[in-house]
Amino acid sequence: MKQNQRSHDSRKSVRIHQLDALIRSGRCRSAAQAARELDVKSGRTIMRDFDILRGQGAELAYDPQARIWRYLNKSFVLPAMQMSEGELVAIFLAERLMQQYRGAPFEQQLHTAFAKIVENLPEQITVDLSASSNAYTFEVGPTSDFDPANYAAISRAIAERRTLEIIYYVQNRGTQETRRINPYHLHNHRGDWYVIAYDHLRQAMRDFHLSRIRTLTVTEERFPPPDFNRAEYLQAGFDMYRGGEEYDVEIEFDEYQARWIRERREWHAGEEREDLPNGGLLLRMRVAGLEAVKRFVMQYGAHATVRQPAALRAMIAAELCQMCDGYGITRPSANSDRQSQV
Numbered sequence: 001m002k003q004n005q006r007s008h009d010s011r012k013s014v015r016i017h018q019l020d021a022l023i024r025s026g027r028c029r030s031a032a033q034a035a036r037e038l039d040v041k042s043g044r045t046i047m048r049d050f051d052i053l054r055g056q057g058a059e060l061a062y063d064p065q066a067r068i069w070r071y072l073n074k075s076f077v078l079p080a081m082q083m084s085e086g087e088l089v090a091i092f093l094a095e096r097l098m099q100q101y102r103g104a105p106f107e108q109q110l111h112t113a114f115a116k117i118v119e120n121l122p123e124q125i126t127v128d129l130s131a132s133s134n135a136y137t138f139e140v141g142p143t144s145d146f147d148p149a150n151y152a153a154i155s156r157a158i159a160e161r162r163t164l165e166i167i168y169y170v171q172n173r174g175t176q177e178t179r180r181i182n183p184y185h186l187h188n189h190r191g192d193w194y195v196i197a198y199d200h201l202r203q204a205m206r207d208f209h210l211s212r213i214r215t216l217t218v219t220e221e222r223f224p225p226p227d228f229n230r231a232e233y234l235q236a237g238f239d240m241y242r243g244g245e246e247y248d249v250e251i252e253f254d255e256y257q258a259r260w261i262r263e264r265r266e267w268h269a270g271e272e273r274e275d276l277p278n279g280g281l282l283l284r285m286r287v288a289g290l291e292a293v294k295r296f297v298m299q300y301g302a303h304a305t306v307r308q309p310a311a312l313r314a315m316i317a318a319e320l321c322q323m324c325d326g327y328g329i330t331r332p333s334a335n336s337d338r339q340s341q342v
Contacts (some may be wrong), residue, residue, distance in 0.1 A: 016052060021048065028066055031043035034046045050244050060078045077249065147210075147213075158185065161223050162222055164180070164181050164215070168208060179199055182223040184226050185230055192209065192211070231269070241291050241293075245287050249284065250282060250283070252281075252306045254279075254299050255278060257303035272285070282307075294316055
C-alpha cells in the first residue's frame, strides 16, 4: 500500500512540474486543454493542481484577453522535485540504454520522452553522474526494424477493436500473404515486437512479427470483446513458438550446466525445478510446440538431455544426424543409441 502511495505521489509531483512548465510557456489555455496535454482524464484534476500551486505561493489567474492561465507573481518558483540518488542514477542509466537504440524505429520517440523527463529535473543535483559515465554499459542484442506507424495503428486498432488487413511475409515459406486479423495484444520479446491476434484465415490465434508486416490497413470492421487470457496464452508457448499439441517436457542438466541454469529466475512461466542427487537439475514445463525447446536444449550440447517427450528426443536425434552429415562424421550406429538407457 505504501509503495502504491509513493508511486501516486511521484506521478502527481511530475504532473505539477509539467503543468508549471506549461503555464510559464504561455500554453495553458484551459484546464481541459492542459488535461489533454498532460494525459490526465479530467480537467477537474488540473483545477485541483492549480490549488496545489496556489498553496505553494503561486498567484495564478486566468487572463481573458490572452486566453491563457498565467502567474501574476513573476518571482514564483516551484520547489524542485526531491529525488533520491538511486532515482537520478536510474535516469542516467535510462539515457545510456537509449543510446543503444540509435537508428531504431523508436529513436525519436525515446529522445522526446527523455527530454520531457530531463525538463522536469531540478536545476541543481547533488549526485555527480559524470563520474559514472564509464561505469555502466549496455549491450542490446540484435533487433528487427519496423515501421513505427504500424505500431501506432495496431495500438489504436486494439483499443477500438478494429480488424486489420495486412500483407505479411511468412518467414518459413519465404512468401507474402494477405491476412485479416483481430489484434488483441502487443508483446515485446527480447526487443522484438509481436502483435498477438486472431487470424481469420487460420481461424486460430497467431503471433505476427511487426518487422514482417509489409502493409497494414485499419478496416471499418469491428470485432467483439475477445475471450483472451494473455498470461495463459504466453505460458503455452516457449520463446515465441506455440501452437499444435501440448507436451510435458523434462530436461536434465548435468552438475556443470545446472549452475548456470539455476542462476536464471525463470525459463518458462509454468516451469518446475527439481535438484537431483548428482548435483544436476531437472527442468519440467508444459508447452505447445517443440521447435523452440529443441533449439534451447541443443545450445547446451552434451550437458543437457531430454527425458521426455519421445517426439522431442526424436527431433534432436534427427538434427544431430544431419549435423554429422554436414561435418563429414559417420553417424552412430543403432547399437550406440542411448535412448533406452535414459
